Amino acid sequence: MPALSRILGVTTITVGVLEFAKPDLWAQPTGLGPPSPALRAWHHTLGARDIVSGLAMTFAPAGPALRAATLFRIVSDTTDAVAFGLNAPDAARKGKSVGAALGYAAINALSLRWAGR
Numbered sequence: 515m516p517a518l519s520r521i522l523g524v525t526t527i528t529v530g531v532l533e534f535a536k537p538d539l540w541a542q543p544t545g546l547g548p549p550s551p552a553l554r555a556w557h558h559t560l561g562a563r564d565i566v567s568g569l570a571m572t573f574a575p576a577g578p579a580l581r582a583a584t585l586f587r588i589v590s591d592t593t594d595a596v597a598f599g600l601n602a603p604d605a606a607r608k609g610k611s612v613g614a615a616l617g618y619a620a621i622n623a624l625s626l627r628w629a630g631r
Contacts, residue, residue: 522568527568
């Protein structure tokens with residue numbers, strides 16, 4: 515049973531809604547700069563992506579569809595880690611941002627074990 519994938523899907527939807535509704539929320543912890551129109555646009559895009567991928571993980575039938583949705587989530591988190599790693603202003607924020615993104619990717623990778631059942 516893909517319970518972990520469903521829980522991660524709902525969590526991803528929640529993060530996406532929060533990011534879409536309050537795009538400045540991550541400006542301080544990531545150190546990507548003061549709130550700006552460009553930063554807000556980027557976070558609106560990430561929020562929308564997270565909502566859609568979370569919906570896919572929550573409602574896709576177990577098997578190939580759920581595995582594809584989960585793989586998309588893993589790739590998304592990995593690209594987030596690269597973006598934060600390249601753009602965060604100092605080592606401490608890079609470490610936290612990259613660690614959080616890769617940690618979430620790893621948990622999603624773990625959920626693949628049950629995504630086909």
